Amino acid sequence: MAEVQNEARRIGEVIRKARVVQRRSQKDVAAALGYHQSKVSRLEGGRGTEDIRMLREIAQVLDIPPPHLGLAAASDARPADPETEDMHRRTFLAAGIAALATPTTSRAAHQDLVRSLLPGAVHAPSESAPDIQNLRDQVAGVRRLFCTCDYAQLEGTLPDLIGQLRQAISDAPGSSDLSGLLATAYQTSASLLLKQSDQGNAWLAVGRAMAEAERSGNPVVLASSVRVHAHALARDSHTTQAVTLVRHTADQLTGSYDQRSPKYLGALGLLLLRGVTAASSGGDRAATQDFLTEAHEVARYVALDSSDAWANFSPTNVSLHALSAAVAFGDAGVALETARPLMRRHIPVPERRAALWIEAARAYSQQGRLADGYQALRIAESCAAQDVRRPAVREMVADMAARDRRRTLPDLHRFSRQLGVPA
Structure with a gap:
């Protein structure tokens, strides 16, 4: 080493x-x-x-x-x-x-997840196949695990669920409902793999999600799959392509919000927020503002910050993405002004609470306020410990510790060592 x-x-x-x-x-x-x-x-x-x-x-x-x-x-x-x-x-x-490598998930569990994404024969379960309602409940369960940042359990749960869904589709080919559920399982797999910075296998999950979404014929499922596709593109620095993909898909889904279901609005809203992330990552301020404006409009029709809001889209989540965009543009002062009212707001989803404090830490770091950044990270850890241990955050901690050349913040260096990334 x-x-x-x-x-x-x-x-x-x-x-x-x-x-x-x-x-x-x-x-x-x-x-x-x-x-x-x-x-x-x-x-x-x-x-x-x-x-x-x-x-x-x-x-x-x-x-x-x-x-x-x-x-x-x-x-x-x-x-x-x-x-x-x-x-x-x-x-x-x-x-x-x-x-x-993130220490919170086992290598064996990760390999099982990757194997579940590969083509091949479906192994029949040892017990009778669950009915579709049971499968819906299991899919909702893995979405909850993602939102609560329980990535270790999520990684251990997804392979068996994917296997059950593939078996169910094998037994009932052409079922649009089952294809939609399988697409959601693949979307969740892609999101988890991107959290782990495993872009290669995330692309495998994205391809699977898109294929099943198209088979489902469900615009909500398709919008969600396009969202993770755009996420993967942006993470590979293909921000222009990601923005174009989101723009093209969103244009087909916008309008008549008062007549849309919560799931429809949630999927569209999250797709627009992915456009915010992609556009800000690519330095496109105009496109970022356009996506934010549209997302604010959709959020008017979504229940305010309900803990069971579909797929976690809400007015607060729009504000969180405005914060992230300001950080991406290096506008640390604007980012912290955006963050302050959110810090006093109840955010029911742990993954979103952690995101607030992680982005605040990035803004503090941009201003050279390493002590405040460290405190923000410890608050993020209290919200969702596993989220702080993903590679992107660990890299930020290591960078902050490296900048403290005089070692005036021993707690920051201790935290860096705990995460396995000493400066």
Whole structure:
């Protein structure tokens, strides 16, 4: 592990020196890459260097010979072949990923979930197949596990549920209701895998969700599947495509809100909020505001913050996405102004409560208020401990601890070590 860390620091220093020699700022390099400045800062600090695609991009922007970053020479590379990188680089990548693995879920459970997404024969259950109402209750149960951030139990529950649903469809082919339930199970799997930063397998779940949603013919289910599809696109930095996908789908669903069911409005609202996330990640302020305005309009017809609001869409969730968008744009002051009234509001869903405090922590961090950021993270942990232990949040904690060079915040460093990501 020490060798991996030393290699990461060496790569970060190579990137920093190349940038300084060219007299370019981190912001300038980040803009050329299409990322936020913090991404370059993390790379120069030796964090995130296991991302080979990112290293190749920054090598091109800064004119760094690929071997200097532990990559195969460009002339030797074969993009379609995963063996293009040398053995040392692949070993480093594997070790880096292992170091970031979330400790709250077991490897065996994760493998079971991935296997349940693969094509193949359906294994008949040992007992009689449950009726459709029982399956509906189980699907609602996994959605609750996601909203309460009980990711370990969720990961252990999904494979069996997916197996039951596939068996039920095998016994009753053409059932639109069963296809809709299976699509929701796949959507939940994709969302969980994205929380775990497992983009590759998330795409597998997204494909499954889209296929079953189309078979169901249900616009609510289809909108929800498009939402996770757009999420996966945005996480892979394809923000323009994500925005286009959301815009195209939402245009077919908007209007006549007073005549729509709560589920319909919830699915449409969450789809628009995914557009907010994608557009703000891509730096598109106009599209972000358009999606927020539409989401506010839909939220007028949804029960205010009801704990059983379908799929967790509500006026408060719209405000939370406005907060996240402000953070994405680097408008920390605006973000904290947006967050303050939410901090005094009752938010019934633990995942959303945690999101509020995590985004507040990001805003505090942007302002250099590391102590306030740390306190916000501890509040988030009290709301949903497993959510704070996902890779994206752990990376933020490590970044905050690294910036406290004089170690004036021992509790922050202790927290970083507890999460397994010391600065």
